[in-house]
Amino acid sequence: MIPAPLLIPQRVLLGPGPSDVAPSVLAALSKPTLGHLDPLVLRAMDELSEMLRALYRTRNEWTFATSGTGTSGMEACLANLIRGGDRVLVLAHGYFGLRLAEIARRCGAEVTRVEGAWGRPSDVERARQAAGGGRFALVCAVHAETSTGVLQDPAPLRALADELGALLVVDAVTSLGCVPLEVDAWGIDAIYSCSQKGLSCTPGLSPVSFSPRAVERIRARAQSSPTFYLDANLLMAYWGGPRGYHHTASSNLYYGLHEAARLALEEGLEARWERHARLGAELAAGLEGLGLELGVAAEHRLPQLTVVKIPEGVDDAAVRGALLERFGIEIGGGLGAFKGKVWRIGLMGSGASPRNVALVLSALRAVLGR
């Protein structure tokens, strides 16, 4: 039995990502496939690198995209920077901080995991104490924790990393394109994100950027990284210089991300940040107006991902099911320690619109009977 062609409806994606993809990005995804070494693809990659530099606010030469989702970018940063036995300090106050620690462990690091309460940012002073003045290879933190909706300011981590002799690795999966992010000004050495949240492309690519110091460390490896697929030395030879074959990248995903990055830069980063801040605040006020309690205090709240506590006696799955079935709206459930306890409502990239704020508030009011 051969299944029928897929019939895919138009949803409104207001979960933790993917976010709604703009029509011109969807159209770009279906332009004719080209070879991964076609001169036109190589030129598109150069333009993509340049746009990713602008989005990350960096002059880092090695700014490109791995052929995988955000987790591939996380693994690329860690597997290339960690050498067996390295000490790695991870600030974890949510699911993705814990994932950073887990991947660092698999890469052979001796991990010091500083766990903070879910729903708040990590305390840098506590991390400093946990490090105990030792030498570390990396300090890792999550800029926008997708599981809790918490913003962590990476800037103060630079001083800590310097004290420990470490490079600073930042997870920007849910922050890029949504909230202020300044890779060079904040002294970030390695950063990764995704294509499907603040940039509103389909998933499948992870923008990464390495500082000159990080590249030096990667180039100086005596032992090759444990991963071949995400080996940064091989990826750098494909994205620049010799243009050597490493893997058969998807031209179509490049087209999509190229168009999504174009749209973000056409809007302008400051305007985009302002739009997310304004609409996130509107959504938060509207949710509180429905008598719902938010998961994060205003000063640490992500405008692009609002975490709401599920009220006592309300059936998580039933509410999300009704939003999906009756209104075609996706919101996110909880992850890890927050499973069954919170909803996560995303307003990301092209999905961050007054229309979507109005829609989700109205639909939630109907489903909750408020």
Added chain:
Amino acid sequence: MIPAPLLIPQRVLLGPGPSDVAPSVLAALSKPTLGHLDPLVLRAMDELSEMLRALYRTRNEWTFATSGTGTSGMEACLANLIRGGDRVLVLAHGYFGLRLAEIARRCGAEVTRVEGAWGRPSDVERARQAAGGGRFALVCAVHAETSTGVLQDPAPLRALADELGALLVVDAVTSLGCVPLEVDAWGIDAIYSCSQKGLSCTPGLSPVSFSPRAVERIRARAQSSPTFYLDANLLMAYWGGPRGYHHTASSNLYYGLHEAARLALEEGLEARWERHARLGAELAAGLEGLGLELGVAAEHRLPQLTVVKIPEGVDDAAVRGALLERFGIEIGGGLGAFKGKVWRIGLMGSGASPRNVALVLSALRAVLGR
């Protein structure tokens, strides 16, 4: 400076992949993006698994796609099956056999690499002697070597693997959908392929399949695999059973591969194999008619990828450049030891048509002045 939107021409892709993507597959890629845990996406994944089983001729429960290119599938098979110190026997007579050995080494295996001449299949008897009757965890080989255009029959490797107590791992990147492949009948324990060759989708997904024995070995790991992104235990929990979040897979790539698999099964595997065989033979005869020498003897030649020796005095880059510029035709150059020495002409999936055979022969005749 924000770059202009990409203008992508219609090429004819007759290299080693990607192959030309059918219009309905391109259209599928731009259907509305959905969340990776949307019930409709989960259903599409179930259908995709079922179709991949049919394409691989297997009843293996764990038949799914990793979110990456063919190399991600190679790494997924090796990194999940190898435990540090395991002995791994690799038959290598080309670039991708060598890549298998390299990735196995990075996974901590003690690799016995049996190197054969490029342009011929590996000699199973030599591999048996090299193994010296020892115990091995894996025997690895490439079904269709993309760098040399050589077909290796995997069936006789089952007996060798049995003698060594090993699982049999096969690279089907360039074979799936083009030439006969019988995962269950041939006793293959782990296999991986790609989306962009015999199946004619865009790159970005790697169909993999694990036999029950392979799954048992993966589930019994005491140490987690070095890769988190490609951890088969976590991927199995996403593709089946608990449907746990692991990574944010691209619904759009799933749509594309779903449609490509549908088209392959609508045609029928036997009909598809016959079409490739017939057109590959036509192309080979046509190339010899132009006075060109083929790289592989007829009995070991891949119909879907014909390797041609570049005639003395002919400029490799100039010829491929002229085909691309004047005719919009991509053919492949040589890889590794064959760089600058051969061309690789692919007739894969929807690109394997009488029209393309006629076109590439005529264009080559014009460019070579024959």
